[in-house]
Amino acid sequence: MIKKILIVVVGLCLISCTQKQVTESASTIDETGFTTSVLVSDKLSLRWQVKDNTTLEAALIGDPQGKGWIAIGFGKSIMSGAKIIVAQNGSDGTSVLDATGYNYGLTNNALTVISSKNVTLSGTAITASFNVTLNDVNITLNESTPVIWAYRTVEQSTKDNLGNIGKHSSRGSSTITFK
Numbered sequence: 001m002i003k004k005i006l007i008v009v010v011g012l013c014l015i016s017c018t019q020k021q022v023t024e025s026a027s028t029i030d031e032t033g034f035t036t037s038v039l040v041s042d043k044l045s046l047r048w049q050v051k052d053n054t055t056l057e058a059a060l061i062g063d064p065q066g067k068g069w070i071a072i073g074f075g076k077s078i079m080s081g082a083k084i085i086v087a088q089n090g091s092d093g094t095s096v097l098d099a100t101g102y103n104y105g106l107t108n109n110a111l112t113v114i115s116s117k118n119v120t121l122s123g124t125a126i127t128a129s130f131n132v133t134l135n136d137v138n139i140t141l142n143e144s145t146p147v148i149w150a151y152r153t154v155e156q157s158t159k160d161n162l163g164n165i166g167k168h169s170s171r172g173s174s175t176i177t178f179k
């Protein structure tokens, strides 16, 4: 009996020790005052600056290696409740839209939180620029903000309803300290 209890205790210790730690994204500031935070090395990054302590001017830059979508979510380390920006490179054009995570899906925001946006493509690489108010995406300055990211490589038409974009090919989470 004691042996069994010991095995369970050691097992639980091993599980808790090997749990994935959420790490802060490596960030570098350039001469223009923008910071690049790497979400996935050589695949996905966020280039950002905070204007007037209220607005996040950002560009999500990523290459799903084919038509598809790239996304970032702010304020949560899971989908549920995250404030999400999705940039689609579809068979019929491009789009940048926002949503809130709901369980394992997305619900379009009733009022968009994006105040300006633009998409440029270079081959399959997407640069999606967008401006949002820090409050609308649950960012508190100088505090570590949980972020989630995802991308998907499937050629499909752009979806106005982000609930229909389909599941990611890859996803993950980290943190960024916006300042």
Ligand code: HEM
Pocket (backbone or CB within 6 Å): 071, 072, 073, 077, 078, 079, 080, 084, 086, 104, 105, 106, 148, 149, 150, 162, 163, 164, 165, 166, 167, 168, 171, 172, 173
């Ligand atoms: C309609 C689109 C989406 C669907 C159907 C979907 C579906 C799912 C499902 C079924 C899971 C659990 C299985 C797994 O771990 O792979 C999951 C987890 C996850 N997804 Fe999504 N997803 C969508 C969009 C997104 C977007 C846009 C992001 C990032 C901005 C994202 C980030 C994550 C993360 C970080 C997890 C693991 C944490 C968690 O459990 O929430 N997903 N998703």
